[in-house]
Amino acid sequence: QVQLVESGGGLVQTGGSLRLSCAASGRTFSSYAMAWFRQAPGKEREFVGSITKLGLTTYYGDSVKGRFTISRDNAKNTVHLQMNSLKPEDTAVYYCAARLNNRVVTSVNDYPYWGQGTQVTVSS
DSSP states (O other), X not given: OEEEEEXXXXXXXXXXXEEEEEEEEESOGGGOEEEEEEEOTTSOOEEEEEEOTTSOOXXXXXXXXXXXXXXXXXXXXXXXXXXXXXXXXXXXXXXXXXXXXXXXXXXXXXXXXEOOOEEEEEEO
8 A cells, every 4th residue: 555645735825836745655555646636615526636656647627727737756655746836726736646557547436546635825
């Protein structure tokens, strides 16, 4: 199994940037494809983006495409989410998730491993 811990959330103004990190422990990190999801109050958990095991392929949800970038460092067992041009509608709890299969998928149900989340608040 893998354990995931997110960090880097906080309060930022509209147009600002934040970089989230997700630290993994347990089984070999490069065995997992990774993803970021977010959940705003009263809404379903939403796919943000994903990255394959070796970092060769990334895929993003339409609402963040061109503003957010996912990267990973397998030597440091971490995955990052660089968020630029933030908007109030980006306010949510952000979660990292992992799965063993490398196929790009966007459903919450396809990821068995989750972190506890980190709050991102974008003020207008």
